[in-house]
Amino acid sequence: MPQLLHLDSSADPARSISRQVTARFSDSWHAIGTDHSVIHRDLHLNPLPHLPTSALHWAPHLRTSEESVDAAAEALQTELIEELISADVVLIGAPMYNWSIPSTLKAWIDYVHVPGVTVPFDGDTAPLVGKPAVVVTSRGNDYTPGTDAASTDHATAQLRQVLEFALGMDVRFVPVDLTLAPRVPALASRIPQARANLEAAYSAADELALLLGGSSAGQE
Template identity: 50%
Template structure:
């Protein structure tokens, strides 16, 4: 059965634009039939451990005898297994201080393992060709090109490291209700266009 891994990271709960957009994609995925399943992972409510040892970055055969704390090893194995079981992935990526959420970076540090999920001493790329959708949102406008900065390293990891077929959907001006000069109508129009794009991807990935 085709499985979608649905990852959310926003701290804003129901107000979150990224959560609403990832949900729109997941709903469209489910609407394709009962065989289209979704596994939800909320990194805000269940944050992964941050990297505290270089051993986490390597498979056991390349650690040079360095030990990985048992709880971290278990979390890493579970995160990698969950990712590898997915046929497609959608990730909500709100911009916080011009960067991805810290919980998402911690998740990437768990699942990006050279020689396991990305090439190093072997040509490991088990996720190659699978679809990944990044759903980005930011409070201001994107006239400064900030999305390229905030999403760039994540897109690079998925596309180049994992070999995934990566798409990006973005919406901005999410603070228009607090900063009217951002343009509430522009914000609404952007969000509706992003919603339509997310639904289309969920129906076609």
């Protein structure tokens, strides 16, 4: 049964652009067949606690003798990692907040990026290599390559570093720029482009859901 892990992190459940696009992907995934399941984790409505100790950054066998870990925190980390590993495809809604990612999404990353468990350190521990991930990045301004603001998009760079380079996942980004055009007077002239960007993101979500959902089904 192909399984999608769907993560949302926007603090605006009602009007969020990233949530609209991830919902479009999830709906397209469901539409492939009744066997295509979805685990939805809303990191804003049900935020994860921050790591209670830096010891959780390491696999149990890599912790020092002085480091102790609360059993409940370790159980939560195990749950999150197993949930990630078991998914055939991972979908992440990552709006840009202050040129970076929401703290709720960062908390999830801190739980699942673990040398010796999900990241190679003292052995071949790389269970996520090649796993498809789709990241919907919604940005208020225009951050496309070549624009003046492009170098300040730290959200995409951070997620690429963690998901692609560290965890080894096969990451596809679906950017949606100019989401603040209807709200910010200085961007009002670009409202048509904002609408076109959203439509392009919807189309990309549909295409990727069909592509990756079909590939996952073929691997069963």
